[in-house]
Amino acid sequence: MKRNVIIAGAVVVFLLSLCFSVFAEEIKVAAGSTASAAVLQPLKEHFEKATGHKLSILTAGSKAAMTELEKRNVHAACAAHTFDELMASLKSAVPAADAAAFQWVGVAEPTKMIVVVNKRNPAAKLSKEQLRDIFTGKMTNWKDAGGPDMPVIPVNAALVPLTNSAVKKYILDDQPFTKDILSVNTTEDVKLAVSSNAEAIGFISPALTDASVKIVDAPVVTLSPVVVVTKGAPSSSVQQMIDFIKGPGKQHIKQ
Numbered sequence: 001m002k003r004n005v006i007i008a009g010a011v012v013v014f015l016l017s018l019c020f021s022v023f024a025e026e027i028k029v030a031a032g033s034t035a036s037a038a039v040l041q042p043l044k045e046h047f048e049k050a051t052g053h054k055l056s057i058l059t060a061g062s063k064a065a066m067t068e069l070e071k072r073n074v075h076a077a078c079a080a081h082t083f084d085e086l087m088a089s090l091k092s093a094v095p096a097a098d099a100a101a102f103q104w105v106g107v108a109e110p111t112k113m114i115v116v117v118n119k120r121n122p123a124a125k126l127s128k129e130q131l132r133d134i135f136t137g138k139m140t141n142w143k144d145a146g147g148p149d150m151p152v153i154p155v156n157a158a159l160v161p162l163t164n165s166a167v168k169k170y171i172l173d174d175q176p177f178t179k180d181i182l183s184v185n186t187t188e189d190v191k192l193a194v195s196s197n198a199e200a201i202g203f204i205s206p207a208l209t210d211a212s213v214k215i216v217d218a219p220v221v222t223l224s225p226v227v228v229v230t231k232g233a234p235s236s237s238v239q240q241m242i243d244f245i246k247g248p249g250k251q252h253i254k255q
Contacts, residue, residue, distance in 0.1 A: 024052040025237045030069060032062035032079035033160055033187040035226045037207040038111050040078060043249040050244065053237050059186060061159030066090040069231055070097050076230050076238050080111045080223040081162045089162055101231055107245040108226035108253055113163060113203040115218040116191065120198045123147035125217040131171050134201060137178025142199065155182045155193045155202035163187070166221050167203055207254035 031040055036059040044055045058068065062079035066086050069077040079086055083104045090097045115131065117123055123146055126134075133139035135154045143149045156164055156177060168174060182200065184193050190202040195212035209215060228234075228242055245253075 024054070026054040026056055027076070027237050027241055028056045028058065028074040029076045029078055029228075029241075030058040030060055030065035030074040031077065032065055032081070032163070033059055033157065034080045034111050034113070034163065034205045034207075034223060035062075035078045035108075037188070037205045038080070038254045039108050039226050039245060042207070042254050043245065043252040046252055047241060047244050047249060050248065051237075051240055053240065055241065059188070061157070061186060062086060062162050063089040063093060064159060066229065067093050069102075069229060070094050072231060075235060076228050076241070078107075078226065078228050079162075080226045082224045083227060083229065085162050085224070086227075086229060102229055103231075103233060104227045104229040105242060106225045107228050107242060108250075109255065110225050111205060111223050111255065113167065113187075113221040113223065114206055114209070115201065115216040115220075116194050116204055116209065116213040117201045117216055118194055118198045119212065119214045121147055121201075121214065123216065128171060128219045131218060132173060132175065135167070135172055135177055135181070136175045137180055150199050152201065153182050153193075153197055153199040154178060154180075155184060155190050155200050157185060157187050157190050158183045159185050160187060163203070163221075163223065166223060170221050171219065205254075 036057055040057050047055055062081055065077040065079055068074045070090060087099045123142060126145060130145050134152050140152055142152055182193060184190055187204045188208055191204050191208050191213055194200040194202050230238060
């Protein structure tokens with residue numbers, strides 16, 4: 001009798017796991033680097049464990065994320081920008097894109113971009129004016145900002161135009177970036193460039209910081225709340241992801 005109960009229990013567990021696997025889906029999300037680092041990556045494992053779905057994250061910048069969504073290559077886009085900003089960015093690449101075809105929902109509080117330098121750089125504090133001069137090319141040597149006598153290498157990410165626009169607006173007073181800026185792909189690449197070059201400086205998400213770079217006491221750039229965008233109504237699995245981010249996943253978000 002006891003043996004039969006054990007066998008029956010094993011059968012039930014097997015059938016439940018079979019049903020779970022049948023309904024599990026792969027959710028493809030294209031994301032801006034800030035939304036990816038602060039929201040999606042930290043809760044990916046927890047979401048997958050809770051739902052059985054696989055969360056595949058393409059970190060490619062918010063403009064590229066919206067373009068992938070427009071092409072229906074992904075199920076959703078996620079970015080730390082307003083929907084209007086995202087649509088304006090998308091239409092610069094796909095003029096025929098129709099805003100009415102999309103739905104969006106806010107899922108997390110505003111994120112921010114902070115200033116980091118190489119860990120060997122003794123500079124500890126920078127004003128807005130100093131940052132403006134560095135990123136517009138007026139300040140070209142670290143000795144003018146309390147650092148060593150070496151050239152300044154400002155770094156930005158080519159695939160995050162909306163974030164660059166925010167830096168330009170709030171830090172550079174709408175002046176253009178210097179032509180001598182080191183342009184990389186994503187903000188994660190900005191961190192790698194700063195960690196590899198003693199002269200480098202850049203803006204990254206706090207979620208990306210580690211021992212390879214040093215955070216500077218400097219003005220931060222506050223971005224918009226993080227949104228999830230879908231083309232048409234979200235599928236049931238994407239809705240589960242949205243609900244998880246706003247609910248139990250909130251404790252895993254990095255600000």
